[in-house]
Amino acid sequence: MKILSVVGARPQFIKAAVVSRAVSAYNQYGSKRIEEKIVHTGQHYDYNMSDIFFNELQLPLPHYNLGVGSKSHAEQTGEMMVGLEKIFLNEKPDMVVLFGDTNSTLAGALTASKLHIPIAHVEAGLRSFNREMPEEINRVITDQLSSILFCPTDIAVENLKNEGIPNKNIGCKVVKTGDVMLDAAKIYSKKAKENWLEDNNLKANSYILATVHRAENTDSLDRLSIIISALAKISDDYCQIVFLVHPRTMGVIAHNAELKNKLDNSSIKVIPAIGYLDMLCAESNSRLIITDSGGIQKEAYFHKKLCVTLRTETEWKELVDAGWNRITELQAESIIKTISQMLKTDSSLLSYGNLYGDGRAGELIVREIADFID
16 A cells, blocks of 8 residues: 655654554554655745754655755645645555645645545644635635545544535545544653753743744734734733744744844844744743644643644634633733733643543554555
């Protein structure tokens, strides 16, 4: 059985590493063997956003790297499809495995479906219900084209049901697996580099961890300025902010003197993007996490850390319902108010449930893929 796993961005490397480990385990005990080949689109190409993840997570090196890089949505997706079509035709896989909601996911779904290759979508069924988010378009289209949809939560299953999946898509199957990101946190937390704190002159529970990378926050100078102003106020008056700066965000700041001055004249500690193992250490030792990342919202919960989400909505509604996460209006006053409230919240009073499975999602996904192909 041959599968091609298409990846291109930081979160996908983490998810693919979990599935690849499960493939290796299956091949030791299964009645048939799965041959997996990894295709890297090159959507993320910076060392700290790409290569380091293959090294740290022991993810097999990609058999193909399209090297697409950063471009407009149309250019990036189109170049990926051209490259993927050639690979799919040459490899003739039994299934294409896709992860999450990036342009790499969309390109893989469109290309595989037109070549009549079955698709498995890991992290299916997520919805923010905001069609202005490119990720929302990517995930909706990918779910419509997939043969097996692996859902991390009950809400994700319900979202698909409300869209008529699997009923109107003959031959497709929806499976609740739990979240592969929980698998990753359990597997790799043991390897997390605790010396990251010492290297950056930080102490446990003494800082707020912040990340900002989504296009809606970085493409708008006004919005990014509001966020940085709010973070500076929090860092100066409440608790030091450690700002892990995504390459996209770093580029915007470097070319805008006003934003750079705001950071330079605050107590915010700016650190370039870091690898996954360092990230686990940074998250688990923080006092609070501020982010616009979908994956980091969940990682905060895995580490029992409260989170403030710099967006107007989230796909992970269950975290908001449980009180572990709050979304905020993107105005400086609202951001500051929400963060200050969360700093006063006693997380020990919140319920901590089994929202994302038992940490064995990868194993279930591989078993289902093997059964489908067989």
